[in-house]
Amino acid sequence: ALRKLDPADPALDGIDFATWLGRHGQSPRTVDALWDLVGIPTLNAPAPQASMGLAAMVFKTGLLSEPGAADIGWAHVPLGELHDTRAAKELDALGVRTALRTKAERISRTDEGRWAVDVPGETLVADAVVLAVPQEETHGLLPEGALDDPDRLLDIATAPILNLHVVYDRKVLKRPFFTALGSPVQWVFDRTDSSGLTGAGQYLAVSQSAAQDEIDEPVAALRAKYLPELERLLPAARGAGIRDFFVTRERTATFAPTPGVGRLRPGARTQAPGLFLAGAWTATGWPATMEGAVRSGFNAAGAALSALGRRHDHPLQEAA
Structure with a gap:
């Protein structure tokens, strides 16, 4: 039954995982011993509090997509070594400026149609901005008109x-x-x-x-x-x-991967040209995993490079 589902079906987002499991004869002990054993750490919610759409995505990908799909790997080094130290080394080698512990206080359009990001003591000006902060902070920074209903971000628990x-x-x-x-x-x-x-x-x-x-x-x-x-x-x-x-x-x-959260998650593109969203909470199709966060980054970067390429009529590699 799980194999037949399309995790992207909006109807699945409206029901909880436990209800679906109950309809298919899964006992409370089975839920504890298998479905929640995997679901709680991947979804960060037990079956009654998890969207069926997200649960279907996790279990179809993790159990049914290929013979080795359920293989478990783990990091031999702290995750900071993978996500921070090594990434920072590559960015430094490319000449990218990285400002740590620097709070973005305001995002606005300049008279020339570019973006201005106010940080303490400085204003950064750019052709494109990827806003990769949690949903509540995103709501506070979004300029007017960037999303049709920005208050929906506050409904993402x-x-x-x-x-x-x-x-x-x-x-x-x-x-x-x-x-x-x-x-x-x-x-x-x-x-x-x-x-x-x-x-x-x-x-x-x-x-x-x-x-x-x-x-x-x-x-x-x-x-x-x-x-x-x-x-x-x-x-x-x-x-x-x-x-x-x-x-x-x-x-x-x-x-929180609650039923109905799918309709609240925005995509990478906003209605403000040159402003893009990233974060595991955006519409990746994945729950809040590292894989989902990485996919959101690819989505936002791809959309930004595409927009810059059209605007400036130069190759995307040069834009990068």
């Missing part, structure tokens, strides 16, 4: 992710990661090597998606809940010393 970081004084997990059933623990990753931790200890990261009920819990409460559960799941952790325990909270980690 957000969902949190909570990460618990535990440093043991010994090795307690032999595998690179695991997930748990019948437990509050979702996914656990060994971050010892990627964090640079040396010595006999081990650093585990517990990743908790759709963490609305726990995102504001005190560290002491989370420690009291999860350390005993890790000991239950990992016998080697029983009696191990805790060298460190800390929590990182991303209250607006992703957009």
Whole structure:
């Protein structure tokens, strides 16, 4: 039944994943053991709160598209090394100016029809602007007339992710990661090597998606809940010393994939010539994954280069 669906069908966006699963005989235990096991970390929502359209996209791509579609890979280095350090090195080599910790305060058109971006102490002028900030910030920066109904951006809700970081004084997990059933623990990753931790200890990261009920819990409460559960799941952790325990909270980690969100997500092009949108929350067809964010960047960059090529009548490579 899933194979027959078109994830882009607007009708699927209007129903929730749990309702569809129930219609197809999936028991609550099956939902917990398979559909939410994959769906919660990829969609950042349990089945009752997830758009069927986005769920269909995830499971058709991740299970049915090809024999190796469900293979799991993970980064051996911190994601900042991939998304920031190496990207910055390439941009620097190309002579691109990158301004960090620089807030865009206002975007407006110049008298010459170009774009002016006001940042502290400076105004940047450009032929094209890709606005790649969260939906609420986008709403605040968009010039009038850029979207038909910009207030719809404020209807795109957000969902949190909570990460618990535990440093043991010994090795307690032999595998690179695991997930748990019948437990509050979702996914656990060994971050010892990627964090640079040396010595006999081990650093585990517990990743908790759709963490609305726990995102504001005190560290002491989370420690009291999860350390005993890790000991239950990992016998080697029983009696191990805790060298460190800390929590990182991303209250607006992703957009919420609720039913109906598809009609709220704008495309890369706006009605303002030369102004484009990017971000995992835009209309990529994907949930708020890194893959979706990258696709949004390609969409926006392609639209911008196309517009610049027509405006200035030079090759897109030169425009880039």
